[in-house]
Every structure is written in C-alpha cells, then in structure tokens.
Amino acid sequence: MHKLKNTDTKPPQETDKEACKLKTGELQEQLREKQKILYAQGEYSILVILQGLDASGKDGVLNDVFSGLNLLGVQVAAFKAPTEEESRHDFLWRIHQKVPGKGIIGIFNRSHYEDVLVPRVEKWIDDKTIKKRFKHINDFESLLIENNTVILKFYLHVSAEEQKERLTERMENRTKFWKHNDNDWQVATKRDIYLDAYEDIFEHCSKAADWHIVPADKNWYKNHIIAKATLKALEQLPLKYPDLK
Amino acid sequence: MHKLKNTDTKPPQETDKEACKLKTGELQEQLREKQKILYAQGEYSILVILQGLDASGKDGVLNDVFSGLNLLGVQVAAFKAPTEEESRHDFLWRIHQKVPGKGIIGIFNRSHYEDVLVPRVEKWIDDKTIKKRFKHINDFESLLIENNTVILKFYLHVSAEEQKERLTERMENRTKFWKHNDNDWQVATKRDIYLDAYEDIFEHCSKAADWHIVPADKNWYKNHIIAKATLKALEQLPLKYPDLK
Numbered sequence: 001m002h003k004l005k006n007t008d009t010k011p012p013q014e015t016d017k018e019a020c021k022l023k024t025g026e027l028q029e030q031l032r033e034k035q036k037i038l039y040a041q042g043e044y045s046i047l048v049i050l051q052g053l054d055a056s057g058k059d060g061v062l063n064d065v066f067s068g069l070n071l072l073g074v075q076v077a078a079f080k081a082p083t084e085e086e087s088r089h090d091f092l093w094r095i096h097q098k099v100p101g102k103g104i105i106g107i108f109n110r111s112h113y114e115d116v117l118v119p120r121v122e123k124w125i126d127d128k129t130i131k132k133r134f135k136h137i138n139d140f141e142s143l144l145i146e147n148n149t150v151i152l153k154f155y156l157h158v159s160a161e162e163q164k165e166r167l168t169e170r171m172e173n174r175t176k177f178w179k180h181n182d183n184d185w186q187v188a189t190k191r192d193i194y195l196d197a198y199e200d201i202f203e204h205c206s207k208a209a210d211w212h213i214v215p216a217d218k219n220w221y222k223n224h225i226i227a228k229a230t231l232k233a234l235e236q237l238p239l240k241y242p243d244l245k
Numbered sequence: 246m247h248k249l250k251n252t253d254t255k256p257p258q259e260t261d262k263e264a265c266k267l268k269t270g271e272l273q274e275q276l277r278e279k280q281k282i283l284y285a286q287g288e289y290s291i292l293v294i295l296q297g298l299d300a301s302g303k304d305g306v307l308n309d310v311f312s313g314l315n316l317l318g319v320q321v322a323a324f325k326a327p328t329e330e331e332s333r334h335d336f337l338w339r340i341h342q343k344v345p346g347k348g349i350i351g352i353f354n355r356s357h358y359e360d361v362l363v364p365r366v367e368k369w370i371d372d373k374t375i376k377k378r379f380k381h382i383n384d385f386e387s388l389l390i391e392n393n394t395v396i397l398k399f400y401l402h403v404s405a406e407e408q409k410e411r412l413t414e415r416m417e418n419r420t421k422f423w424k425h426n427d428n429d430w431q432v433a434t435k436r437d438i439y440l441d442a443y444e445d446i447f448e449h450c451s452k453a454a455d456w457h458i459v460p461a462d463k464n465w466y467k468n469h470i471i472a473k474a475t476l477k478a479l480e481q482l483p484l485k486y487p488d489l490k
Contacts, residue, residue, distance in 0.1 A: 089344065
C-alpha cells in the first residue's frame with residue numbers, strides 16, 4: 001500500500017533541472033516518431049489518465065508533454081462535474097464514449113476515478129457502492145486492455161505548500177484568474193481525506209493497470225516522468241508501419 | 246440448459262387468437278400509463294433487448310408492441326455490422342452509448358449478443374475470447390442494473406419453416422423487397438450452429454438478467470408475451486409521480 005504522506009513530491013535531490021529538461025525534449029521527439037507508427041498501424045491505442053488534487057498540474061501535462069503530437073491521432077477529454085444527461089446514466093457511460101480508438105492516444109484530464117473520490121469524501125455514496133465501483137472500473141479497464149489499449153495512470157503528487165502557492169497565484173495572476181475556484185480551497189482543507197481515498201484506489205484499482213505516482217512539485221520533473229513512461233509504453237508495443245496493400 | 250430444438254415456436258394450442266390480441270391491446274394501454282410515470286419520475290429505466298434469427302420478427306415488435314408509447318421517453322437503437330469507427334473500439338463501446346438514461350425505455354434491435362454469435366459461428370474469434378466477452382457482458386449488464394435499469398432480454402424463437410416462409414415473402418412482396426438479403430438464406434442454413442451458440446449465451450449470460458424465450462411463429466402471440474413481460478417489469482418498480490417541488 002502506498003503511503004502518500006511519506007512519498008516525495010519533489011525530484012530526487014541530485015536531479016539536474018536543465019539536463020532533465022533537455023532529456024524530456026528528446027523523449028518528446030521519440031514520442032512523436034512512435035506516434036506516427038501507432039497511428040499508421042491502427043492496431044493499438046494508449047489511454048493516459050491524469051489524476052491529482054486541484055493545481056497538481058494536470059492541464060500543464062497536456063501543454064508541456066503532449067502538445068507536439070500529431071493532433072489527428074490525439075484525443076483529449078476533460079471530465080468535470082457530470083451534466084444532467086450524464087447523471088442519468090451509470091458513471092462509466094460518459095467515460096466509455098471518450099476512450100481512444102485503435103491508433104489513437106487518448107488523454108483523460110480527470111476520469112472515472114473522480115467518481116470514487118468526490119462522492120466518497122462528500123459521503124454521497126456508501127462504502128458498498130464504492131466497492132462495486134472499484135470492481136466495475138477494473139472490469140472496464142480490462143475490457144479496454146483486451147482490446148489493445150495500454151492504460152497509463154498518473155497520480156500527480158503535489159505537496160500542500162506547493163498546492164497552496166499555486167491556488168494563491170490563481171487569485172493574483174490575471175492570466176490565471178479563470179482557473180480560480182473558491183471550492184478548490186475548501187477541497188484543499190480535506191487533503192488528508194483525499195489522500196486516503198487515493199490510497200484506497202491504488203490498492204483496489206491497480207489490477208488491470210498500475211498507477212504511477214509522479215512527484216509533481218516541479219513541473220519539469222513531472223513532465224519528464226510522464227514523457228518517459230509514455231514512451232516506454234509505446235516502445236513495448238510491437239509497432240510497425242503496415243506493408244503496402 | 247435450454248433445449249431450443251425442443252422448445253415451442255408456436256402458441257399453446259388452446260390459445261384463442263382474438264382474445265389474445267384484445268388482451269394485448271389492454272396491456273399496451275397499461276404500458277402507456279406506466280411509461281408516463283417512469284418518465285416523470287426519472288429514476289428507473291427499462292432496456293428491452295430483442296434477439297433472434299433473421300425474420301424472427303424483431304422489427305415487428307417495435308411497431309406492434311411499443312409504437313403507442315410517448316416518443317419522448319423511448320429510444321430505439323438498431324445494431325448492424327459495426328462501422329469502421331465502431332470496429333476501432335471494444336465491442337461494448339457502441340452499445341454503452343445507446344443505453345437508456347433514467348426515465349427512458351430503450352429498445353435494442355439486436356445488441357451486444359451479436360458479438361458472441363456471428364464472430365463465433367464464422368470462427369473469427371476463438372472460444373477464449375468468447376468466454377471473456379460473456380464475462381464482460383455480465384459485468385456490463387450488472388453496471389446498468391445497479392444504476393436502476395431493468396433489462397428484459399427476449400429471444401424470438403421461430404421455426405425453420407416459418408423463417409423460410411418469411412424470407413421467401415421478402416423476395417415476392419414488393420413492400421418487403423428492402424428487407425431481402427441473400428446472406429440471410431446462408432445464415433438460415435447454419436440454424437443449428439446458431440441455436441447452439443444461443444443456448445451457450447442463455448447458459449452463460451443469464452446471471453445479471455434472465456432470458457425470455459418467446460414462441461415467435463405467430464406475431465400476435467409473440468407481441469402478447471413481450472407486452473406482458475414488459476408491463477410486469479414496470480409494475481415491479483416503485484413508480485410514482487414526483488411530489489410538487
């Protein structure tokens with residue numbers, strides 16, 4: 001079991017920032033090359049799931065890690081509070097619609113894991129329902145994996161201090177006003193309860209695909225880890241350009 | 246285990262056709278009343294799944310049993326051979342999108358069960374994959390049921406003789422030409438293999454919701470059975486008009 005409270009949110013001390021950024025650039029170059037083949041072959045797909053507390057840097061990953069990809073083969077979905085129509089269906093309904101087809105890299109900014117976080121912390125649903133949802137999530141992810149989807153789940157782990165600094169910046173920097181939400185501050189006070197809920201997720205929903213806990217206090221390090229893990233996943237696939245038909 | 250080959254495709258001999266049709270009309274009247282409440286309440290949904298060999302009368306059910314319902318609260322989906330986009334996703338992807346939201350009666354003309362029939366009979370997928378699909382179907386149906394959906398699965402059981410007669414009519418009656426498909430005749434020659442595949446489905450995919458085997462040689466009897474089962478399902482729900490808010 002993960003102990004998030006004792007898990008680093010910062011890069012290892014010896015990490016050289018500039019060298020790391022340079023390396024990330026190289027990884028992104030290789031990502032682009034692999035993506036071309038993934039798309040051309042059309043047999044496998046990648047699903048990147050980004051989770052983390054408010055201001056943990058999920059949006060940034062899209063810009064900093066994946067923005068260089070060929071947009072034809074990328075599909076981003078951000079999941080906010082469910083719409084009325086979405087609420088009339090099971091919690092996986094809106095998620096399933098957005099999974100990437102073969103050849104595509106799909107990126108989820110938040111995901112079905114929100115449905116075992118917020119409603120749990122707010123006590124809208126009971127533990128029995130949570131357990132059932134865990135099982136449905138595992139079944140659902142197995143279905144995708146059996147259909148040639150590689151699922152990469154990233155938890156962006158940010159410290160209370162760094163989170164507070166970022167939330168404050170959203171109230172002080174004009175270009176970030178739009179991200180400010182009073183509710184984020186309230187959620188931040190429930191940090192420990194959220195971390196407990198996350199640890200329970202890591203324990204029960206790693207069967208189909210494992211979680212990557214990403215130290216996220218430094219964006220350059222977070223980006224590096226995610227680029228590296230994604231490239232590794234692509235390298236492990238038997239990708240090749242199709243023959244001439 | 247069902248033994249379809251020894252199961253009646255005709256109504257019980259004593260059944261009076263005219264009395265039965267009259268009764269069906271009454272059931273439909275009650276269906277309409279119950280549907281009003283289902284829709285107004287918006288807490289439960291009904292999913293009717295129609296399966297059966299070609300010319301077993303699936304389209305007819307839509308017209309004859311459900312056509313009187315308030316269209317605001319009905320949603321029909323017909324599943325034919327998957328499109329290219331659908332083929333790029335897992336077999337439940339297109340199905341999940343079309344499940345009824347709360348308050349709605351959804352009717353599937355063919356369904357995810359086609360994905361454990363045609364590919365199996367044609368040997369496009371192996372037995373191991375079939376078994377996995379059975380499990381995914383059960384998990385998927387459980388997800389819907391836990392979300393207040395009542396699933397009614399009808400297998401329309403038609404005799405070889407009646408099927409042949411109907412397929413022939415499609416080549417002789419101008420208003421039915423559009424339904425003619427040479428391939429249906431070829432499929433009809435594989436009747437026994439399809440019945441075996443169906444029996445396997447009944448055995449493995451009745452966990453979440455049971456199958457109704459409907460004698461379908463006579464449309465008036467088939468319609469009666471389906472109207473009755475659907476009404477019964479509605480009657481078992483704690484339906485009530487919402488209070489004034």
